[in-house]
Each structure stands twice: as C-alpha cells, then as structure tokens.
Amino acid sequence: MVEVLFLIVLFLLVVLVWSVLVNIWAGVPYIASPTAVTKAMVELAQPKAGETVFDLGAGDGRLLRLTKQTSPQSIAIGYECTPTVFLWGKLLAWFSRPKIDFRFGNLFRQNLREADVIFVYLFPNVMKKLIAKFESELKPGTRIVSHAFSLPGRIPAQIVKVQAGRREKTVRLYIW
Numbered sequence: 001m002v003e004v005l006f007l008i009v010l011f012l013l014v015v016l017v018w019s020v021l022v023n024i025w026a027g028v029p030y031i032a033s034p035t036a037v038t039k040a041m042v043e044l045a046q047p048k049a050g051e052t053v054f055d056l057g058a059g060d061g062r063l064l065r066l067t068k069q070t071s072p073q074s075i076a077i078g079y080e081c082t083p084t085v086f087l088w089g090k091l092l093a094w095f096s097r098p099k100i101d102f103r104f105g106n107l108f109r110q111n112l113r114e115a116d117v118i119f120v121y122l123f124p125n126v127m128k129k130l131i132a133k134f135e136s137e138l139k140p141g142t143r144i145v146s147h148a149f150s151l152p153g154r155i156p157a158q159i160v161k162v163q164a165g166r167r168e169k170t171v172r173l174y175i176w
Helices: 002-026 035-045 062-070 083-095 124-137
Strands: 052-056 075-080 101-104 117-120 143-147 158-164 167-175
Touching: 035 062, 035 117, 035 143, 035 158, 035 167, 052 062, 062 075, 062 083, 075 083, 083 101
Parallel strands: 052 075, 052 117, 075 101, 117 143
Antiparallel strands: 143 167, 158 167
C-alpha cells in the first residue's frame, strides 16, 4: 500500500514538473485573472447571442464561464497548452452549465477566423507574435480584450483601470 501511494505521489510530481516546464517553454505561465478583472473583460467584450468567443490561454476557463452567464447563447471556446491547467479547466468546464468547449492545444495552431471576441492575458513576446496571426485571420470588427499587456503597434479603442485588491490592473479593448 505504501509503495502504491509513493508511486501515485511520484507520478503527480512528474506531471506537475512537466507542466511547469511546458509553461516555461511556451512562455505562457498560468496566472489567474482576479474576479474584478474578469468581470471588466467580459463587460468590455459585450458578447452577444450567436457570437463566437475565444480565450487564448484559457487557464481554468473562468472568462468563458462568465461569458456564458452573461450571454448564454454565445459560443465559448478556450485553448490551453499546459496539461495540468487544461485538465483542471476541462473539469470545471464539464461541470459548468451551459456548455463551454475547452480544447488542449497551441494557440498559434488554432483557426481564429470565426472569432467575434478574443480574450488574451499573455506576455508581451506572445502578444507580438499574435499580431501577424490576427492580421491574417481576424475579420473586421473582431473584439480583442487584453488583461495587462498591449498589442504592439495597435491603439486600444478603450482602456479600463480595474481595482483588484491593492493593485490597479489594466484591461484594453481592441477592435480589429
């Protein structure tokens, strides 16, 4: 019994270390957005019935869950590349009502042509790489809502400052 428990703990540690290494390699560590920021992002996005909402680096899926609460007839799709975070987000998505489509994968390999709204909370180096993808795939009018980091070379349509605990956070809305 002790050996089995040891093997389970060892397995979980290996998965955790592997997940951290994937985070470092991908350059997109999981950092949850505070509730106040999540609310501000969804308010800025103004998702409507029938619109497709993507969360690139969806983490635990909290933005998508709030999107579906705000606009139940929207289509919510999240992409996450970190295995442990993906599994946690998938589990939470499975329990959430209404349905959220939570997918494992690299955000650069996803087709964004159907997006009406895109949520991002990604480091500046990743945001810079996304510009070319956005330029080639996004339709005019697509709304991009970013927590903390700006899209280089783009001017936000709106900037909102959000008090989250003791810190002020910045949320930007871009209209493609």
